[in-house]
Amino acid sequence: MTTVPDITLNDGATIPQLGFGVFQIKPEDTARAVLEAFEVGYRHIDTAQMYGNEREVGQAIAESGLPREELFITSKLNNDSHDPAAAREATARSVDALGGPMDLYLVHWPMPAVGDYVQTWHAMEAARDAGQTRSIGVSNFQIPHLERLLAESETVPAVNQIEVHPYLRQDAVRAFNREHGIATQAWSPISQGDVLDDPELLALAGETGRTVAQVVLRWHIQRGDIVFPKSTSPARMAENFDIFDFALTDAQVARVDACNIDRRRGPDPDEMNWIPG
Known part of the structure; x- marks a missing residue:
């Protein structure tokens, strides 16, 4: 079986660099998809309270028969639970749904117009200290959000999960993360399929004898980011x-870099204040 490289986080934990995401997978399809991902070889699963499928991820973990210590499970705090008391209740629900403590727990969005994300971060520290998660981090945090966390708390986030793909390289945030020992996780790694018809990426796929998705995922891996593509197709999962038996040359990496147009597929974190109803 392919060995996926590990990234060592700033708290000493290790995380597989390639994982499987369950964003937009319907709850009724999630357990099957996760079990199929386990069959392929994935051991890192990324979910969130907002996705509505944590319990089904937990079901797949229980049914898989895999030792829990071989798995790495991430979830994220919902946008309606930034108040510390609400965060405590939401965290307990995630632990129950997933069948035990998480490996990584993230603040899903900073939500600066809704609440004080520093107080939310302190609630995440409390969850870690209570053994509900091994590591804590953030998602969609911009540099000013991170600067404030670093100034007003004792814990540097283990990761910052942000939108990254060839059309949105996020060089400034990634550089800040790297400078402060924060691992970058890339969500929407192929821009929800937008990049699959890009002429330059198609040319690279032809040169390497790979698909565009494989070229782009390999680009992420060689840049040092953690990535977790999503698919419900076993063939696409495989x-x-x-992506670990080939490498892009420096020149080919530069050609993927040059595709950047600073275009988001998801919300701008400075404007995202949506609370699920």
Whole structure:
């Protein structure tokens, strides 16, 4: 079986660099998809309270028969639970749904117009100290959000999960993360399919004998980011996993870099204040 490289986080924990995401997978399809991902070889699963499928991820973990210590499970605090008391209740629900403590727990969005994300971060520290998660981090945090956390708390986030793909390289945030020992996780790694018809990426796929998705995922891996593509197709899951027996040259990496147009597919974190109803 392919060995996925590990990234060592700033708290000493290790995380597989390639994982499987369950964003937009319907709850009724999630357990099957996760079990199929386990069959392919994935051991890192990324979910969130907002996705509505944590319990089904927990079901797949229980049914898989895999030792829990071989798995790395991430979830994220919902946008309606930034108040510390609400965060405590939401965290307990996630632990129950997933069948035990998480490996990584993230503040999903900073929500600066809704609440004080520093107080939310202190609630995340409390969850870690209570053994509900091994590591804590953030998602969609911009540099000013991170600067404030670093100034007003004792814990540097283990990761910052942000939108990253060839059309949105996020060089400034990634550089800040790297400078402060924060691992970068890349969500929407192929821009929800937008990049699959890009002429330059198609040319690179032809040169390497790989698909565009494989070229782009390999680009993420060589940049040092943690990535977790999503698919409900076992064949596509296997394709996305099959990226460790080739490498892009420096020139080819530069050609992917040059595709950047600073275009987001998801919300701007400075404007995102949506609370699920």
